[in-house]
Amino acid sequence: MSGTVVVILNALTLISILALVAIGLAIVFGMMDVMNLAHGEFVTIGAYTLSFVQAARWMLPPETAYWVALVLAPLIGALVGLIIEWAVIRRLYHRPLDTILATFGISLILQKLIELSFGALPQVVVAPVSGMVDLFGAHYPAYRFLIIALGGVVIAATLAAFRWTQFGVDLRAVIQNRAMAESLGIDAKRLTRIAFAGGSALASLAGVLLAPLASVETHLGTFYIGKAFFVVILGGIGSVLGSVAGSVLVGGAETLLNYELDPSLASALVLALAIVLVRLRPRGIVPGYSAAHELLGKG
């Protein structure tokens, strides 16, 4: 029994991280047709914010400094996102292929800037809680519970905001039909900028959460960006719920298969499963596009 609970908890840890990284990617891709290859670097920025804040101390023990970083990292991520959107992305809105090249370049520049500032050595980070706790009949690391809880709350809040706030409604309108939304008085440019910054903030938050479980190096984000694109395509471009569904599918399948099969074979099978699913549901599990969007040739 407790074994099954641990399996589920292991899957939930992976799903939380994947969903946080994928949501921003899904919105940005859905709204602006921008393939943001620099999205993974926001994960790295989050992780480095944590190591920087913990090293600087500000008279706080590293465990307390963690909470400071948890608040600070999304703000820094959002700020860097705003700068990149303003400096590069907004100039390339009608040239989707060029954004791939541009964001790839930004990704390399950010990696090198981080390396120049902090060096090539992996950074030291400390988890705010350590040890194992017994919950739901399982003996499980306390920090992983924290990831699941924080990730779950933030994902739920994002879903709620997307579903019920005026901002969310406007955002969905822009994703479905940008021209129509603009003609109804929605400031699409402003919304895209906020969405880009928001997605970057979520990725930076994921960076803080996963840093204590990972090696904090300049290329940290590159390991998550590939999987996140995979989640977005599977879940549905432009859909927050789709990103969550895609993460559940990819994270869940990978975790479960890892128990039964060789890990290399498990990764290959998840990929095969995704290919079959995309063939059956080409617009993803929860499509973010409407029929109108498809009429515009973007389906």
Add this chain to the structure above:
Amino acid sequence: MGLSTITRRRFGGLAVGLAGAAAFPRALRAAEAIRIGFLGPLSGALAFVGQTNQNCLDLAVSEINEAGGIAGRMLEVIAEDSQMSTKTTLDKARKLFQSDGVVAVTGMVLPSEREAALSIAAQVKRYVLFPNFDEGRCHPNLICTGLSINQSTVPMVRWLTSNVGKKIYVIASDLATNRQIMLGSLKAELDAQGGTLAGAQFFPFGARDFGPALQQVAAANPDIVWHAIGDDPITFVKQYASFGMKPQLVTPLVHESIAAATEDASVGNIGVESSYMSVDTEANRAFIDAYSRRFADFTPRRVRGKVVMLPHGEKTYVAAKLLSEAIRLGGGTDYDALRSGFGKVTLAAPRGTVKVDLAASHLVCDTLVGKVMPDRGIDVIARLGAIAPVCTGAKG
């Protein structure tokens, strides 16, 4: 044309010409220098390892030159970035051997870089000095300055079965050399010592979540977990510690840099290596001191007051010192002279006395068991002696 016709521009040209003439003897000296190639990852995920190797090569070369060079000839380093890419390594190896005329290359980290450099070295009859532990690769143009499988895994398993426990679980990167040679050697020795293999899992490069594997390990309840997650040992060690795993963690992939980057997660881990920062020899103290002085600004990270050093760095340093001795003893830089020179060398390296076993392409040196202490330093807790290397990997 009188003096008055010397314009400013002409005067400038004249000055450049004079300066060029003055510099000429210096260029002549450089032409006489013996060149050694550095070819390692100076960018990408392994940049820190590559940069450490380059530092250690520079340190060895300046020590050799300050002592008068090799029979009066200076040693000169030509450095290239392998970018962790096989194609780039091939191109750069071709450039180093064919255009720059280096007598040997060193500095590689990955087996793929070693193979790429070796394929060119074999064509031009030059040497590759590979500064890493490996699966027991043998080649007439190769000398590895790290331990071979039969010098590391095999004696370590023997030591573990009589000192720690007899039930081992293996978690390693999914490489053919790990699946076949490493696991095969480990299992054979384990069988011979009456131990059991509790399980083995191989992870593809890029795997970053070991939760499911660790749960299975805990269920199998081994005495020892042997890890060889080569692309990201830090992530593995952190997650291992966070799950409160009981089995003793043993790995050929622990050194002071990893210990320092994982907070308390590495403390108590046991490693097998040919060198650690704490090895108690005069040559090692001099080496670590000289490195700490010269590269104080390279990284802020310190272990026991010294700039953090990787075992790869010592291996690169040893490679350069061996090469210089081999040129001196062999009386030349061509392949046959070097080969005869390598056969005669006995070097007081930082790790202790080393000799070259030409038939097995590896060194004869002590195998050390290290343990990570709470101050992130590694103490040598056992010496398994000098074991003759054996070709367990590909030959030729």
